[in-house]
Amino acid sequence: MYFSSRERNLIRLLMDSDQAWTVKKLAEVLGVSERTIHRDLSGVETSLDEMGLFLRKKTGVGISLEGDPAGFEALRSALAEQPETEFTPDERKTLLLCTLLVTSEPVKLIALARDLHISPATVSQDLSRIEGWLESFGLTLVKKRGWGVQVTGKERDRRVAMRSLLAEHFDEAEILGILKRSLRRKTGEHSGLVVERLLGMVELEKLSTVEEAVKKEIGHLPYSLADGAYIGLVVHLALAVERIERGETLTFDSNLLHELQRTQEYRIASRIANRLESGFQREFPKSEVGNLTLHLRGAKLGNDRQNWLESEAGTVVETGKLIRRVEQELDVTLADDPSLMQGLMAHLERAVYRMKLNLPIHNPLLSRIEKDYPAVFAAVEQGVKGVFPQYRVPREEIGYLVMHFGSALERKRRERSPSVWVVCASGIGTSKLLVSQLQTEFPEIRRIRNVSLLELQQWGPSEYDLVISTIPLELDGVDVLLVHPYLTKEDAAKIRAYLDERMQRCTREKPRKQVAEGKKKERRMMDHLEKIHWAIQTTLELLKGFSLSSLPAEPLRSILDRACGNLEEAGVLRDRKVVVDRLLERAEEGGLGIPGTAMALFHTRSEEVLRPSFTMYDLTDSIPVEGMDGSTILMDHLLILLAPEQTREVVSELLSRISAMIIESPRSLSVFQSNDEERIRAYLTEHLNGYIYDQIDEQRSV
8 A cells, every 4th residue: 555755744634633624724734735635635535445444524624534443553554664755845855955964075966866766857956945045054055067966165054054954853852852762753744764864964872972971061060051052062062073073173263262262161161072082982173172162152141141241332232223223114112111122132142142153043933933023023134234234144043133022012012002991781792792893903902801880880990091881881080982882883983093092192191190200210210220230349349359268277266267367468357356256156156067068158247347258268177067957067168258247238138149049059069069269250150140130120120
């Protein structure tokens, strides 16, 4: 029993769904005409009948596959046993790209035709379809008669294209499944051979070894990676190993490599490379280590809690320019939206970094964004070209930027939208119908609710802006529009005129209404901005003053005296004896040793402390101290947290955040016990920076 490739796809759709399919929907999903669907359905009916299955066709409902369960099992077996020798155009495109991206030698046209079971003429047509796709990654498709076909370009661009091809067919969750030996396809439209060929670009055995190497070293980063960044890193490395084994390595700018070698990410990348060298018995060149470092730093910049100290001032200017260009294209005002400015600025910092280094990016929502926001997409695309003419900005990146602008436009619509309550004397059914008509006719009305007259009387007019009623009503302090139970053209015109007039009225009255609350709000905003200012200043003081040093194992007072003596010399405090006494007094009030660790956190406030300070000390030997749970621990890591006696609330909050972050998770305990000063400082920076962002978020709501 034989089914063509298209018939197999058609049968799978009908077999794997409980719902009935219309011919139109089947044609859309399979990318063919309705006439073709009718022909294919007619062609498979006889074979289905032999298995005890039949096509049920119901007018106005659709087509479903029904019959004996044994028949379904027989059909599944027949489909599984049949070799996949015919491919759809999309499948052929994928197979061609897999073949041409992996090999660095020319491939004969006849060999490609034999592989795909098609004619050389059809192969030529398919090659024309993939040229544009390759060009978007900076690659060129070279075709010469008698010589063959070859993809040329930079090795780095080739790898980006390979990663993108994988991302087109597998989502993040599936790649994670593959890492765990679970092969699940994104849809049923790709044959087993296509999936096998895609995964052939990255052998599963290599994925496993690479993941193990990454997993053992990635914890040394002072920040965590999102699933997408982690998966991308593993796939990138697996592709790199494949290419290195084929003798294909990257070229890398020597100046950039020298700059990267001073970063913590380069040290982590080197350790991962050493593990890969041991696992695959292959040398991992420095150019590959540099490229891996870029990916690690790209993942860092992908963190929503961006480090303020690494921000580029130019991004603020570029963000403003992009907003103004999009405003002009869409004829709207968006510059007054602080959420848009902040979110866009944070995203552009990461985007510019990726564009500068041509780092890959995948956007699984791209097609939906283009479909849902065509005008916004076009406006952002034009704006980006004007603001960043020096970069090749991928559509995936534009898609993410569109999401920021789409959210801002949605917020603006909600702000201007009146709250409308609908009252109808004819009952709930009529009321719901009227609400449905209003929602269709006036999509800008986002808040609409149908209520009874009794419910309306129970609520005050502050709950709604407008009442649309089918019965005459007189309400104090609220507008009422009388309409028919079934909305007429005259009713719609009346409501439209009201909405337009209200918009103009709101625009005129808004400045007057804001005057009364203006000074109060301004005072609150100034207070909060001052709080943010002190938060940033204190954070910088704490980070610049942080140090990790060694002290000899002596009696506790002597150790504290040495530590406070160093702080006295650094200008953190005045009289170290007073501070030591306060620290010991605090220790007597309750244990300061952290249970389950070799750390103790000594902290106090004193008039002798001039500025906030957090320092750590590694003891040459352990000494016993009382733990927070009353037990005795052996301390070999001393942590000292100091604050002035009279200090601002925000300073106290920051110091409390430090004490909390030390014990908040096994990872943080590991960081603070690592004896790695740079790693600890980076961890502190990330978390204190998060506090600053929390304050900014709070300020936006003031």
